[in-house]
Amino acid sequence: MKKCAKIAKALIRRFLHPLDPEREIAVRTADGRWVRDVSYAFFPEVLESLPVVEVYQGIKGELLFDIDAHDADTVYSAYASALEEARRLLEVLERELGIRPSAAVLTGRGAHVLTNMELDREARKALAEYLLSSRCRPPVKIDAKALVDVKRLRRWPGSPNVKTGAVAALIEPERLFSMTAEEAVEATFPMRRVYVAAAVSKAVKTPLGEMLEPGRRRVDVHTALWLACS
Numbered sequence: 001m002k003k004c005a006k007i008a009k010a011l012i013r014r015f016l017h018p019l020d021p022e023r024e025i026a027v028r029t030a031d032g033r034w035v036r037d038v039s040y041a042f043f044p045e046v047l048e049s050l051p052v053v054e055v056y057q058g059i060k061g062e063l064l065f066d067i068d069a070h071d072a073d074t075v076y077s078a079y080a081s082a083l084e085e086a087r088r089l090l091e092v093l094e095r096e097l098g099i100r101p102s103a104a105v106l107t108g109r110g111a112h113v114l115t116n117m118e119l120d121r122e123a124r125k126a127l128a129e130y131l132l133s134s135r136c137r138p139p140v141k142i143d144a145k146a147l148v149d150v151k152r153l154r155r156w157p158g159s160p161n162v163k164t165g166a167v168a169a170l171i172e173p174e175r176l177f178s179m180t181a182e183e184a185v186e187a188t189f190p191m192r193r194v195y196v197a198a199a200v201s202k203a204v205k206t207p208l209g210e211m212l213e214p215g216r217r218r219v220d221v222h223t224a225l226w227l228a229c230s
Helices: 002-016 041-051 074-093 121-132 144-148 173-175 181-188 219-228
Strands: 025-028 034-037 062-068 103-106 109-114 167-172 197-199 215-220
Touching: 062 074, 062 121, 062 144, 074 109, 074 173, 074 181, 103 173, 103 181, 109 173, 121 144, 167 173, 167 181, 197 219, 215 219
Parallel strands: none
Antiparallel strands: 025 034, 062 109, 103 109, 103 167, 197 215
16 A cells, blocks of 8 residues: 555656645545645646736745634634635735735635735745734734745645645635635535545544534545545
8 A cells, every 4th residue: 555655656746747846736546545745736737727827927936925714613714714814914915015916815724815026035024023913903814934935835726725625716816805705615615516425434524514424425525535635
């Protein structure tokens, strides 16, 4: 089993030519096992799938504001919290700092807000400290490390988030002002009404809020991915 997984990972790394070596990919081998590797997007597919390719030109230099509701019970409550935080972020960026976001990516339990502005590490650190401090009214709960470190993992549109089973979705930043948690779930769990059979080893609550008992169960595709990678 372990040898099979190693071979699958070697093939992924050798032939898929990942655009970003820190991305995620999951494949199912002939023996039915899921194999995960930290490579996902490869260049031709990204160019074909992105609605606004220009947003990602020079991505290594842009600012990424990561808002994640890690402690939320379900993706619905995660998005409810993250969208509220994202709206505060947009207001602060535009009203106080004159920074206009260029894109937003729904990640499965939060959002990445991106801008085309380039700043060095010290300036990024100062910006993160300001957003999290009481000087910013109200403070915005961003991931400071994601803003400071340009090499941090990014969610490309169409890439899977194995922690929830979601698929990242690119949206216009303005949509964050009116988007509901239900709409965010609709965008990032597009196959949640497509069902497959999956083995459940113990009683669990899925990211979508469904309680599953042990045994062979009928679950949606996103939940199946989450179960396979948990």
